[in-house]
Amino acid sequence: MHVLVLGGTGLISTAITRQLHDAGHDVTVCNRGESEADIPESVSHVRADRFGDDFPRRVSGVDADAVIDMLCFSDHDANLAVDAFAGEVEQYVMTSSVDVYRRPVDASPVAESAPRRPPTSDYGANKVAAEDAVRAAHDRGAFAATILRPWTTYGPHGNGNLCHTFGVDTTYLARLRDGAPVVVHGDGTGLWGPCHRRDVARAFVGAVGNRTAYGETYNITAEAVPTWERYYRVLADAVDAPDPEFVHVPTDVLRDAAPDRTDFLADHGRYSTTFDTTAARRDLGFDQTIPLERGVREVVEYLRARDRIDRGDDGWIDGLIAEWRDGTAGVRSGE
Known part of the structure; x- marks a missing residue:
């Protein structure tokens, strides 16, 4: 598949880009071109401001089958993605967060069906709004949506995120x-x-083109x-x-x-x-190997x-x- 990664050079997305390439996908990354991340030379690049009103126009020439969005932080961002990709791609994979869950929780491990309101933080509240916009687009047939919820992810990038x-x-x-x-x-x-970025990335790659994951939401967290x-x-x-x-x-x-x-x-x-990763292990091949x-x-x-x-x-x-x-x-x- 041809996969467009929005971001593509960050902590998690650099690993996703590399693993998509290694899995045989054609990969295009979309960002502002300000990072010098080590990604394969064959990866294509589109420069655009993910949060700008002209974002849909800037990516209109990318003939992608699937999109992995690492930069969807609000309903505004989600609606820009819907404007850009509705009817244009088969699958849209949104990066959410376990911050959407209400905490303290009633019981652990927390399953994907656990209450999301009130969310943990303002960041979580914005992710909830983004999830809702993406789900609405999925329900009306704009594209098949998959939502992944990582927790704390670390790796050899930037300051390590420890x-x-x-x-x-x-x-x-x-x-x-x-x-x-x-x-x-x-x-x-x-x-x-903490979960290493390569393990988290593997779940994203496992979701791409995976019809079992269409319309589903997954915790991608340390076990x-x-x-x-x-x-x-x-x-x-x-x-x-x-x-x-x-x-x-x-x-x-x-x-x-x-x-x-x-x-x-x-x-x-x-x-x-703690969070329940049963679904991700079953459907996406997720595993904490590191x-x-x-x-x-x-x-x-x-x-x-x-x-x-x-x-x-x-x-x-x-x-x-x-x-x-x-x-x-x-x-x-x-x-």
Whole structure:
């Protein structure tokens, strides 16, 4: 098939582009041409602003059989895609997110039929609206739609996307490497499930042209889900760090103490959730084949080769730890 990938050079989409090519598909990527991602030379390229009103016109000359949209974040984006591809392609694959689910959840693992309202975050609310627009287009016969919902995905790209209590950068990798203490929200037993981008990409490739997937929605998430504390130990091992020093601070305290630094924690990190991937394994051939330990080491090697493991401006973390220790000294000493 001829597959048009909207994006095509990002964390997940670079892996999708490569795997589509390796599977024998003709591939065109559509983006603004600002990335230097390593994709096969045979991949065609169309330059367009995915979010611009002229997007449908810019892609009108691409005779694709299927579209994988990595850049659909709202109903506006979805409607642009419908304008561009209704009646023009056989299948449209939308990248959504597990953020569409209401959390905290009633039970885990969370199936695709779980309640979506209210969604976890503003990002999730916009994804819900986008999903609804895509489903409506599918129902009226504009194209066959497939919706995929990844969770947290990491890999050798950019900063690696290895999340931590305060966000997504290399600060914790650097602090662990240097033997500096790291803050862990709560008691560290909450769950966090990173999945390597190549495993996630394989599900997208498995959906293309797969009639079983037409009209369906799938969770594409880690199946092996460690605790946050275990996850941080994996990061520490990957940077050859000493035994990590954890400072456990209640999530609500962190939110109050650093409201401008804890958006990730509020929207994502505080929830301990797992997701049901039965349908994706059955229909798309999805499988988590890359263990976290191996995947993280791959990311660390990638970052080290580019000198990208940086603590940044992390002095505020040291200040927060000192304040917490001072304020709880009596409790911790049993006084």
